[in-house]
Amino acid sequence: MRRRWRASSRPPHVAPAEPGSPLISLERIGKSYPGTQPVHALAGVDLLVQPGEYLAVTGASGSGKSTLLNVLGLLDDPTGGTYRLDGHDTAALSEMARTALRARSIGFVFQDFHLMAHRTLWENVALGQLYTCSSAATRYHHARDVLARVGLGDRLDALPTQLSGGERQRVAIARAVVNAPRLLLCDEPTGNLDSHTAAGVLDLVEELHDDGVTVLVITHDQRTAERAPRQLTIHDGHLVADTDRTPCRSSS
Numbered sequence: 198m199r200r201r202w203r204a205s206s207r208p209p210h211v212a213p214a215e216p217g218s219p220l221i222s223l224e225r226i227g228k229s230y231p232g233t234q235p236v237h238a239l240a241g242v243d244l245l246v247q248p249g250e251y252l253a254v255t256g257a258s259g260s261g262k263s264t265l266l267n268v269l270g271l272l273d274d275p276t277g278g279t280y281r282l283d284g285h286d287t288a289a290l291s292e293m294a295r296t297a298l299r300a301r302s303i304g305f306v307f308q309d310f311h312l313m314a315h316r317t318l319w320e321n322v323a324l325g326q327l328y329t330c331s332s333a334a335t336r337y338h339h340a341r342d343v344l345a346r347v348g349l350g351d352r353l354d355a356l357p358t359q360l361s362g363g364e365r366q367r368v369a370i371a372r373a374v375v376n377a378p379r380l381l382l383c384d385e386p387t388g389n390l391d392s393h394t395a396a397g398v399l400d401l402v403e404e405l406h407d408d409g410v411t412v413l414v415i416t417h418d419q420r421t422a423e424r425a426p427r428q429l430t431i432h433d434g435h436l437v438a439d440t441d442r443t444p445c446r447s448s449s
Contacts, residue, residue, distance in 0.1 A: 218284035220379060220411050221246035221269065227277035228264050228434075238264040239275070240434040248379065251403070251412045253425035261434040262415045263384060269413065270382050271299040283379065300328040304373030304410075306402075308385035310365045312357040318344055318368050319353040325372040343371045347401060363394035370401060374410070381405060383414040387421055399424055 221244060228239040238261045246252065256262050267273035268280060271287060280287045283302060287295060312321050322340035323333075330336050344350055347367040357365050366386060373381060383402065387395035399421060406412045414425060422428050430438035 219245045219281070220248045220250075220283055222281040223268075223278065224280075225278040226268060226275045226280060228261075228268060228273065229276045237434050239268070242278070242434075242436050244429070244436065244439075246411065246413070248411055249406075249409055250427060251406045251414075251425050252427045252429060253414045253416055253422035254429045254431060255416060255419070255422050256431035258417070260431045262431055264434075265431065266382050266384050266413070266415050269380075270303050270305060271295055296328065301376055302379050304376070304378040304381045306366070306369050306373045306381065306383040306386045308388040310357070310369045310389075312365055312368060312372075314357055317354045317356060318349060318360075318371075321357065321368055322372045322375050325375045329376050339375055340371075343375045344368070347371045361394070362390050363397055366390065366394075366398050367401065370398070370405075374405060378410065380411045380413070383412065385416055386414065387416070387418065395421070 223242050223244040226239055226242040226244075227237070230236040230238060242265065254262050254265065264273070268275050269282075271282070274288070282298065285298070287298075290298065313324070316324070319337060319340040322344060323336040326336045326339060330339070341350070341353060344353060347370055349364065349367055349371070352360070352364075357368065360368070366389075370386075381402070386402070387398055390398060402412060402414070403424065412425075414421065416422050426441060428438070428440050429436060430440075
């Protein structure tokens with residue numbers, strides 16, 4: 198029987214959302230950076246994402262893809278519009294509530310892994326629980342379980358420098374999902390991997406999606422985008438296409 202990700206408790210300081218609410222609701226979201234010539238990275242973006250969806254976001258370099266991910270991940274505030282996550286107006290939350298919501302509800306996977314080279318695999322994953330779990334023993338057990346889930350249960354005490362690129366990305370995914378987030382945000386997760394290794398990482402992402410995690414992948418690679426059932430395209434800060442697609446999964 199396939200193991201499933203453990204359930205996560207609701208973030209403190211955040212009341213339960215209304216049943217049936219979209220997980221993500223963006224209304225006229227804008228993001229501008231000041232300067233002698235202000236940069237409008239996002240302009241009037243409207244988007245609804247239901248729980249359990251799997252989306253890919255494509256666009257040219259500088260189109261606003263990473264800015265969108267930063268806004269969705271509560272790493273950056275929009276300069277206009279309304280962002281509701283799990284039914285909550287994120288602008289109305291206190292900084293403590295926003296931090297709690299991000300820590301428990303959102304997982305991040307980046308192109309460059311961002312692992313601590315001199316920490317073991319389980320320590321790297323356990324660090325993802327510092328804001329959600331006070332017990333060191335519990336953090337260890339959760340890290341051990343999730344590393345086993347990504348196929349690295351026999352490498353708990355290895356260092357990231359002893360792993361291949363694909364294995365390091367699996368550790369990064371384990372760290373991202375150790376708190377059982379509802380939303381997994383991936384920024385070019387296969388950008389540093391060869392095609393075979395990338396396919397294996399995407400298989401894992403899709404397995405997480407099959408277990409109910411909402412997945413949004415930022416990518417410049419059309420093959421990666423085509424594996425998602427829904428594809429968004431951003432151009433000059435505008436959402437210019439939103440297409441449902443039949444996922445094309447590899448047989449690897």
